[in-house]
Amino acid sequence: xxxxxxxxxxxxxxxxxxxxxxxxxxxxxxxxxxxxxxxxxxxxxxxxxxxxxxxxxxxxxxxxxxxxxxxxxxxxxxxxxxxxxxxxxxxxxxxxxxxxxxxxxxxxxxxxxxxxxxxxxxxxxxxxxxxxxxxxxxxxxxxxxxxxxxxxxxxxxxxxxxxxxxxxx
Amino acid sequence: xxxxxxxxxxxxxxxxxxxxxxxxxxxxxxxxxxxxxxxxxxxxxxxxxxxxxxxxxxxxxxxxxxxxxxxxxxxxxxxxxxxxxxxxxxxxxxxx
Numbered sequence: 001x002x003x004x005x006x007x008x009x010x011x012x013x014x015x016x017x018x019x020x021x022x023x024x025x026x027x028x029x030x031x032x033x034x035x036x037x038x039x040x041x042x043x044x045x046x047x048x049x050x051x052x053x054x055x056x057x058x059x060x061x062x063x064x065x066x067x068x069x070x071x072x073x074x075x076x077x078x079x080x081x082x083x084x085x086x087x088x089x090x091x092x093x094x095x096x097x098x099x100x101x102x103x104x105x106x107x108x109x110x111x112x113x114x115x116x117x118x119x120x121x122x123x124x125x126x127x128x129x130x131x132x133x134x135x136x137x138x139x140x141x142x143x144x145x146x147x148x149x150x151x152x153x154x155x156x157x158x159x160x161x162x163x164x165x166x167x168x169x
Numbered sequence: 170x171x172x173x174x175x176x177x178x179x180x181x182x183x184x185x186x187x188x189x190x191x192x193x194x195x196x197x198x199x200x201x202x203x204x205x206x207x208x209x210x211x212x213x214x215x216x217x218x219x220x221x222x223x224x225x226x227x228x229x230x231x232x233x234x235x236x237x238x239x240x241x242x243x244x245x246x247x248x249x250x251x252x253x254x255x256x257x258x259x260x261x262x263x264x265x
Contacts (some may be wrong), residue, residue, distance in 0.1 A: 004265045005193075005265050007265060008179075008194045009179070011240060012179055012194075013176065016179070017177050017178055017179045017194065018177075018178050018179070018220065019178060019179055019180075019181050019182050020178035020179070020181075020195065020197075020211045020220045020221060020222040021180070021181050021182050021184075021214075021219055021220060021221050021222070021223050022180050022182045022184040022185035022189060022191070022221070022223075022237060022239075022243070023182055023184055023214070023219070023221055023237075023243065023244045023245075025190065066228075090219075094216055094217070095216065095217060143248065153219065
């Protein structure tokens with residue numbers, strides 16, 4: 001059996017088998033686009049810090065160390081953003097939501113691509129594009145819950161807006 | 170039912186622990202005849218295209234009630250109700 005599994009693993013790497021999910025959602029019903037939004041903001045912040053570090057000269061070991069740390073965090077948060085959006089798409093959103101918001105599937109697809117683009121680039125524009133699409137997803141998310149949203153300046157050094165749900169008084 | 174009588178699936182997630190572990194493979198047969206209580210089946214999630222692997226707990230005239238072996242971590246008929254027999258894609262005959 002162990003050998004058979006090794007063989008199947010090899011084959012799966014070349015021609016992936018279909019997936020059958022032993023789906024383990026409890027399901028907790030706790031979903032929020034906030035993590036994806038935070039991650040997109042972090043990507044932008046890292047782009048800003050990379051630009052600053054380059055301006056100040058990053059040729060010595062200290063400077064290079066800084067750049068590597070920024071890039072590493074940018075990479076991680078772009079991946080967190082993708083993960084969070086995948087969870088929302090796969091676990092929260094239902095076909096009815098996609099019917100009511102026909103742009104939903106393309107939007108998710110775009111975010112996944114833009115997050116990869118943001119990994120490849122240090123251009124703050126790539127991060128901004130990612131953030132804007134994540135914000136649009138957040139708006140759709142809250143709409144499906146019947147909760148209205150507003151855009152406000154986020155209290156982060158990214159100096160950019162964020163979509164918030166109107167909850168409470 | 171699927172066109173091909175035999176399919177191999179790679180299993181993701183933990184709802185069938187300890188019978189099937191995350192990353193195991195299952196071989197399923199599409200032309201399976203009768204489904205009985207206790208059988209493990211591959212089925213389509215009623216709310217989407219996702220394929221699930223679960224154990225049959227109850228068989229009714231035109232539907233089956235499926236649950237995960239790992240009840241604490243499983244989304245199954247307890248959440249989405251019994252599924253139509255047409256949603257069944259195959260019966261699992263081997264776990265590798």
